[in-house]
Amino acid sequence: MNLSINEIISVTMILFAIIDILGSIPVIIELRNRAGHIQSEKATIVAMILMIVFLFVGEKLLTIIGIDVKSFAIAGSLVIFFIAMEMILGIHVFKDQMPETASIVPLAFPLIAGAGTMTTLLSLKAEYQTINIVLGIIINLIFVYFVLKNVNRLERLLGKSGVEILRKAFGVILLAIAIKLFRNNTGL
Template structure:
């Protein structure tokens, strides 16, 4: 087994942090909490952890069943990440999603936190980083997701609307760079 490499863990953690965009999702989480009255942060966090680690290990096999390789999926994912980044930077919604009437694992853990962009990113990361470093990054992000879900009201008051908007745009630019890097590293021209 390979040793944990701090630089890889840090890179993976930052990439997943940007794509999960839990801070950018705070307005949506607040809206969900207002509709449902309560967010089950423990249940949602465990679901996120299981989804991400599960997809990390069986995602490639699932792709193989439908005849796709990881590079093709990574390129497609880089385009999705690019669009998500443009949404964050420009403040425009390309992906329209209906708001659910109640908060459960389905709307919160998937697709809001561990959605298609996150799953694509996990497979893309697998082409560049060692698996154990990705798992540590997933666990660190899940802990952060849990802390945000547990303290969403306090965070909303602390950052305010302007702070959340600035944070969202900053992570949008980081995601844009990640999308371009993923596209370039998986394109064999």
């Protein structure tokens, strides 16, 4: 077991940008308004289970369906690219319907533990020790839980313009991550 503070910090920051829980505050507010209540604990636990299970069996699952990790990472980099463009430009490429019960779908999956997160986990597995990735996941999900529990307070604290600034800033970070993922997996 090779614990590394530098790896944990790197993984935590990468997952923080990918999960983008702060940039998702406007979506979470809309979900809470439509559903009436979001079960923060349930959403966080389900997202954690999905992420950790995918970290350990995602590559095997891809092999079973005949997809190599590089292809999955390139596809994921394109998804991340479009999500980043949505955040930066304020356009909507992905049109999701919001169900009446929102704690699991779309909150835990795909908002928190979506395709971009899963792709990133597989990419991180190639570069970092698994224990450091798991700790990065847990640190992020503690923060996710805090945000979910306090989304109304955060909205009042940040204001509409503050939420938009966060969304744009994390969009640029995601765009850089998408380009890095693409370059690393295509050899460009």
